[in-house]
Amino acid sequence: MKPAVPFLLLVLLGMSGLGPAQVRSSLLDLANSIGSVLPSLSRPANHSRIFYxxxxxxxxxGTRIHVYTFIQSDSVELPVLDNEMFHSIKPGLSAYADFPEMAGHTVRMLLKVAKKTVPRLEWKRTPVFLRATAGLRLLPTEKAHALLNEVQHVFVESPFLVTDNCVTIMNGTNEGILAWISLNFLTGHLNAQTKKTVGILDLGGGSTQITFLPRLRKTIETVPVTDYVARFDIFNTTFELYTYSYLGNGLMVARLATLGALGGEGLEWQVFKSPCLPKKFRDEWSFGGVTYQVSGDPEGYAGFKLCYEQVLKVVKGIIHQPYEIEDSNVFYAFSYYFDRAVEAGLIDGVQGGTLEVRDFKKRAKEVCNKMAKYPLNSPFLCMDLTYIACLLKDGFGFKESTVLQLTKKVNNVEASWALGATLEHFHNLKIH
Structure with missing residues (x-):
């Protein structure tokens, strides 16, 4: 990695107010603190550095904060993740599209977690970042920028290290790649001797990602467009991944599409009905700062068959089926895949577990055909499980017998793109 060392040094020294006589010791202290961000200085063998x-x-x-503690040894290129402190707040920043100051308040609240986790003497050396995903990608540009500017202002006021482009909207391709890096780092597959890796399936509210390392060249050669292929170098190894992010196919936006509530005018005055909801159900549902009136169809039919037909329209012709997807990778599925599997009683909420694709479809049938038993606690469970089953089978093309590893954490670390994004910063990955 070759970061802009002079810029980082000027920022840090400017913030710390050191005099000329203190510069030399400060430089040594800085290099020892953030390890691979700066060139190695001469130090004893087996010397380790802690950085945050x-x-x-x-x-x-929702908005989540991840505070990572790393240990970097001179003897290895990969740092060791010693600890993660995680906390989240709902709703997401996009809910404050018309009130950006509220987004700033959310970030300030979460920064308290960082202050309690990172030693005070390390604050000025600890970089802080915010990466926004589909929620802000779906907003009008000016509203998204207003939210980002408010976050930038909060970061500048904070005691942490603020670098160039520390507050950005992340594109969907990078989201999938960085999630892949996170999971393969945590499962021990991210090194130069990699023979086997794990694939990832991430289902957020606004978008969904699939990323894996193909074994067959034809998988790369048969993609619809080159956007489905990404390459990056890390630890002297080049990875060529099949990866794609489908904006608009996250679970919450899929609900809107299923209900027929995407776009249009006067949405707050309409009642959106669906056979995926209990017949007697009627309530308000909010997403992205907009409240919708939703209900079952009291005069029509409800159940799995009609729901599947409605959901299939959201997936068919949109999701590409890779040439090679069966038996090429173990796939880890997380985010809403995990949450809905827990809610449906398919896996343990702490340990996670393995499921076959058909398990989502089977439970969807049970829930949808007996919705009278789920009128209050989980009115959207039929729709969500049906969408997941449809996305996996009719979308990506997984066989019903395909086994997925459902997880929320790996080695006590949240399964998400956040760790990969942090590693990207420290190792300056070239993703293209």
Missing amino acids: AVMFDAGST
Whole structure:
């Protein structure tokens, strides 16, 4: 990695107010603190350095903070993740599209977690970032920028290290790649001797991602457009991934599409009905700062078959099926895949577990055909499980017998793109 060292040094020294006589010791202290960000100085063998990073995940349904503690040894290129402190707040920043100051308040609240986790003497050396995903990508540009500017202002006021482009909207391709890096780092597959890796399936509120390392060249050669292929170099190894992010196919936006509530005027005055909802159900539902009137169809039919037909329209012709997807990778599925599997009683909420694709479809049938038993606690469970089953089978093309690893955490670390984004910063990945 070759970061802009002079810029980082000027920023840090300017913030710390050091005099000329103190510069030399400060430089040594700085290099020891953030390890691989700066060139190695001469130090004893087996010397280890501890450094920190603060990453905000600004998703469509919530804002999460990850505070990472790393240990870097001179003897290895990969740092060791010693600890993660995680906390989240709902709703997402996009809910404050017309009130950006509220977004700033959310970030200030979460920064308290960072202050309690990172030693005070390390604050000025600890970089802080916010990466926004589909929630802000779906907003009008001017509203998204107003939210980002408010976050930037809060970061500048904070005691942490603010670098160039520390507050940005992340594109969907990078989201998938960085999630892949996170999971393969945590499962021990990210090194130069990699023979086997794990694929990732991430289902957020606004978008969904699939990323894996193909074994067959034809998988790369048969993609619809080159946007489905990404390459990056890390630790002297080049990875060529199949990866794509489908904006608008996250679970919450899929609800809107299923209900027929995407776009249009006067949405607050309409009642959106669906056979995926209990017949006697009627309530308000909010997403992205907009409140919708939703209900079942009291005069029509409800159940899995009609729901599947409605959901299939949201997936068919949109999701590409890779040439190679079966038996090429173990796939880890997280975010709403995990949450809905827990809610449906398919896996343990702490340990996670393995499921076959058909398990989502089977439970969807049970829930949808007996919605009278789920009128209050989980009115959207039929729709959500049906969408997941449809997305996996009719969308990506997984066989019903395909086994997925459902997880929320790996080695006590949140399964998400956030760790990969942090590693990207420290190792300056070239993703293209």
